[in-house]
Amino acid sequence: MKHSTIQKRTSRVLHWIGDLTSRATTTVVVVVLLIIFGVILAADGFPVRWEAAFSTIAGAVTLVMLFVVQHTQGRNYLILQLKLDELIRSSPAADDLLVRLEVADDSEINDLEQDQLAHHESIREPDAAAKSKTRDGDA
Numbered sequence: 001m002k003h004s005t006i007q008k009r010t011s012r013v014l015h016w017i018g019d020l021t022s023r024a025t026t027t028v029v030v031v032v033l034l035i036i037f038g039v040i041l042a043a044d045g046f047p048v049r050w051e052a053a054f055s056t057i058a059g060a061v062t063l064v065m066l067f068v069v070q071h072t073q074g075r076n077y078l079i080l081q082l083k084l085d086e087l088i089r090s091s092p093a094a095d096d097l098l099v100r101l102e103v104a105d106d107s108e109i110n111d112l113e114q115d116q117l118a119h120h121e122s123i124r125e126p127d128a129a130a131k132s133k134t135r136d137g138d139a
Helices: 005-021 024-043 048-090 106-138
Strands: none
Touching: 005 048, 024 048
């Protein structure tokens, strides 16, 4: 699937914003700016227009950051899925049905989950029996 130039640029900008906002220095700068703004606001008698402008800007920044976080998490999720799919494909003992499982029906996912739970329980049962025998033998 080809992405348009606008999508690529938007993605790059969102990743740049995500990288920038994940730095500790950015947090310090924002906190200092908020303190300065609060002091100026208090010195000016808390004008209603300034408070309304601050609320509007804070809401807009929150909305933009929501999209930035969603975009970067979606990309990281996709990368992780691709890596896991490659590991599944490369392992001869792995179940190939697990590749691209994220697009499966809910019923198929539930069936596979039950199979996995049953498999894990069957693995634990001999271990539990062996542990109880060693405890009984020690007593």
